[in-house]
Amino acid sequence: MVEIYDHWWLKGENGDQEMEENHYLAWQNVIHLMDKKDIEKKKILDFGCNQGGFLRQLYDHIPYKNAYGIDLAKEAIEIAKQRAKMYPITYAVGSNPAVFDCLFDTVISTSVLYLIEDLPEHFRLIGHVLREGGVYYTSFSDQTKNPSATFMKEKIDRYGATKMQIKSLNEVVDGLVAQGFSVELIKEQQQPVYEVTSYKEFYLSVDDYLFSCDHSYLIKARKGGRK
Numbered sequence: 001m002v003e004i005y006d007h008w009w010l011k012g013e014n015g016d017q018e019m020e021e022n023h024y025l026a027w028q029n030v031i032h033l034m035d036k037k038d039i040e041k042k043k044i045l046d047f048g049c050n051q052g053g054f055l056r057q058l059y060d061h062i063p064y065k066n067a068y069g070i071d072l073a074k075e076a077i078e079i080a081k082q083r084a085k086m087y088p089i090t091y092a093v094g095s096n097p098a099v100f101d102c103l104f105d106t107v108i109s110t111s112v113l114y115l116i117e118d119l120p121e122h123f124r125l126i127g128h129v130l131r132e133g134g135v136y137y138t139s140f141s142d143q144t145k146n147p148s149a150t151f152m153k154e155k156i157d158r159y160g161a162t163k164m165q166i167k168s169l170n171e172v173v174d175g176l177v178a179q180g181f182s183v184e185l186i187k188e189q190q191q192p193v194y195e196v197t198s199y200k201e202f203y204l205s206v207d208d209y210l211f212s213c214d215h216s217y218l219i220k221a222r223k224g225g226r227k
Contacts (some may be wrong), residue, residue: 003161004093006075008050011159016076020053023111027054030110030139031061033186033218038135041065042105045097045129048112052080055089058108068092068100073161097129104129109138115162119171123179130223136181139188141216142169148208155202172219181221189213 009015039062046055049069058064066088071077074093081091092099097107107126116122126136143149149166156164169185176183199209 004072004074005161006073008071008073008076008161009159010161015159016051016073016079020051023053024057026139027057027110029188029191030054030108030137030218031058033188034062034108034137035135035220036062038106038137039064043102044068045070045100045104045107047097047107047109047126048115049080049091050076052077052084052089052091054108054110056083056087059087059089064088066090068097068102068104070094070097070099096125098125100129102129103131103134105131105134107134107136109136111139113138113140113172114143114164114167115160117163117165119167119175120178123175123181127179127181127223132224134223136176136219136221136223138219138221139216140169140172140219141188141212142167143212143215144168146208146211146215148203148205148212151204152202169215169217176219176221181223184220186218186220188216188218 007016009019012018042064044064044067046069049055049071050073052069055067055069069080069089069091072095077091077093107130130136143152143166153164153166173183194213196206196209199206203209
């Protein structure tokens with residue numbers, strides 16, 4: 001049975017809000033990397049939406065037809081609902097997007113995949129709610145060979161409501177292909193300048209942080225796209 005909780009990030013007085021603010025630039029980058037044709041006038045799902053900041057930010061840059069967000073953090077979802085009054089967004093608590101009883105043109109998850117233990121089941125659920133030819137965008141960083149992986153996992157497991165899963169890029173790609181997706185990898189970190197001031201939060205060295213950046217991808221998986 002899936003566990004429902006109040007907040008995901010439990011560090012500090014308002015962890016989920018701090019997390020949302022810290023993700024703003026990363027979300028900007030993801031929005032820049034996605035194909036606008038997959039967003040404009042489309043029905044969108046944000047899997048693991050927390051307080052809903054990504055869907056609001058996305059709509060401000062690329063207006064979609066309507067969107068849905070789902071998350072296990074019930075208090076975060078309440079905040080998402082309060083902040084979505086001027087947006088065409090519907091939210092629900094849970095982990096199965098079938099609760100919305102509709103098919104989506106595009107599904108997006110950012111900084112979520114590394115928290116999912118059963119990837120094959122997750123990809124099956126996503127495929128079930130995607131239209132044929134629909135796209136799943138998901139951000140992922142392969143930490144299997146990062147010297148800071150254990151340090152990072154200890155930190156996330158201490159403050160996160162769900163535990164970090166150290167999965168390889170092969171596991172992710174193979175799992176998607178097994179569900180009938182075609183898969184493309186988009187390098188997520190393409191900027192010429194890297195902000196490293198706070199690297200010690202999750203990494204033992206600057207090199208380990210840069211390793212993570214170099215192994216970070218926005219995965220674009222299209223349902224039924226295999227040739």
